[in-house]
Amino acid sequence: MKQPKSAMKQPKSAKPGKQRKFRAKAPLHLKKRFLKVHISKELKQKLGIQKRTLVVNKGDTIRFISGSNKGKTGKVSEVDYNKVKIYVDGITKTNVKGQEKNVSVEPSNVELIDVNITDYRKSIMKSIMK
Secondary structure: OOOOOOOOOOOOOOOOHHHHHHHOOOOOOOHHHHHHEEEHHHHHHHHOOOOEEEEOOOOOOEEEEOOOOOEEEEEEEEEEOOOOOEEEEEEEEOOOOOOOOEEOOOOOHHEEEEEOOOOOHHHHHHHHEE
16 A cells, blocks of 8 residues: 655655755654654663663753763753754853853754653653563
């Protein structure tokens, strides 16, 4: 059975331009998948799950694993689904006017070290428990 054209899938093309176009024009329900973050080994053992990644949410605690902030930890203050970026408390820079602005972070540069467990997340975790 063929899928309708409206169902967006990851493109099979190896062309970088097509990959970038797909990520830029993807609908929000697919952009949410791009916000998956690796789970630290300690958290995997604590929660008893085998999954490698979880979607990051506001209130989660993360650790930077690359970049100029490597090793720092912080709490997620905002998650931007349109831009596929994470904003962390305490990671700011001063703009030209002298105001403190939160710096956007790529999800690939961080790992989860503690999660904000909600009812929805509990239901997800039940399905992925060992």
